[in-house]
């Protein structure tokens with residue numbers, strides 16, 4: 001298992017992750033990205049996944065590097 005960790009407060013709302021990986025990422029009304037089915041935990045948003053899929057590319061493309069993928 002892997003875990004996506006999203007430091008949402010760093011997000012500038014550029015929208016790149018939502019274009020690259022729309023099955024996981026969407027724009028929210030406050031202008032920042034949202035991780036679908038993510039759970040807020042200690043100031044970050046997390047979601048466990050089997051396969052990283054398009055999240056790998058989303059993480060690499062985020063200009064603020066606020067998306068991380070770790071071993072869960």
Ligand code: SF4
Pocket residue numbers: 010011012013014015016017018032033061062063064065066067
């Ligand atoms: S790519 Fe990064 S900065 Fe841009 S919307 Fe997604 S999380 Fe936010």
